[in-house]
Amino acid sequence: GAGVSQSPSNKVTEKGKDVELRCDPISGHTALYWYRQRLGQGLEFLIYFQGNSAPDKSGLPSDRFSAERTGESVSTLTIQRTQQEDSAVYLCASTKWAGETQYFGPGTRLLVL
Amino acid sequence: KNEVEQSPQNLTAQEGEFITINCSYSVGISALHWLQQHPGGGIVSLFMLSSGKKKHGRLIATINIQEKHSSLHITASHPRDSAVYICAVPGNTPLVFGKGTRLSVIA
Numbered sequence: 180g181a182g183v184s185q186s187p188s189n190k191v192t193e194k195g196k197d198v199e200l201r202c203d204p205i206s207g208h209t210a211l212y213w214y215r216q217r218l219g220q221g222l223e224f225l226i227y228f229q230g231n232s233a234p235d236k237s238g239l240p241s242d243r244f245s246a247e248r249t250g251e252s253v254s255t256l257t258i259q260r261t262q263q264e265d266s267a268v269y270l271c272a273s274t275k276w277a278g279e280t281q282y283f284g285p286g287t288r289l290l291v292l
Numbered sequence: 293k294n295e296v297e298q299s300p301q302n303l304t305a306q307e308g309e310f311i312t313i314n315c316s317y318s319v320g321i322s323a324l325h326w327l328q329q330h331p332g333g334g335i336v337s338l339f340m341l342s343s344g345k346k347k348h349g350r351l352i353a354t355i356n357i358q359e360k361h362s363s364l365h366i367t368a369s370h371p372r373d374s375a376v377y378i379c380a381v382p383g384n385t386p387l388v389f390g391k392g393t394r395l396s397v398i399a
Binding site (some may be wrong): 212217221222223224225227235246270272277278279280281282283285286288 | 323335336337340351380382385386387388389390391
């Protein structure tokens with residue numbers, strides 16, 4: 180089935196640790212997006228993958244953030260040396276083609292203590 | 293850079309009322325998205341439209357490309373419509389999001 184899945188659903192970590200978040204897009208979807216939503220704030224774009232093209236990393240807030248995607252499958256978002264301001268819900272979305280309706284995953288709620 | 297403004301920020305309505313949420317953007321676009329974020333945080337895409345009007349159940353979205361404005365209407369509102377409604381448009385990133393309109397429908 181289904182929809183976009185993300186794991187873990189919740190992650191609590193200590194400041195300075197690295198975390199890895201996973202997104203499984205809908206099968207056949209060529210485009211994949213990562214977003215961040217801080218508590219009480221709007222959605223912020225982080226990074227976008229389209230097929231085998233170079234990703235659009237323009238939304239990554241610092242070099243501690245990186246993401247990978249192999250082909251048109253799973254993507255991982257890695258945050259190194261986490262800071263308290265990284266606490267947020269990280270959302271992934273996929274679309275069959277760029278610019279079309281986005282299907283969102285349930286998100287990973289990250290808390291950095 | 294595309295700027296997205298939504299109004300109102302917060303809206304409380306009685307069950308059955310007709311709801312209108314507005315979205316304005318600054319730069320011409322190919323398509324505009326309306327999203328719904330449930331109280332638990334899940335996000336659902338409601339509409340993507342590039343002209344005219346789209347309808348799905350009690351939800352209607354309209355867009356005026358010349359005026360760079362879109363509206364989301366909810367007819368016969370119900371408490372289960374309570375959510376944050378977000379407008380998004382392409383910009384210098386794949387999507388630029390409005391800050392959302394928080395709707396509460398009271399029975």
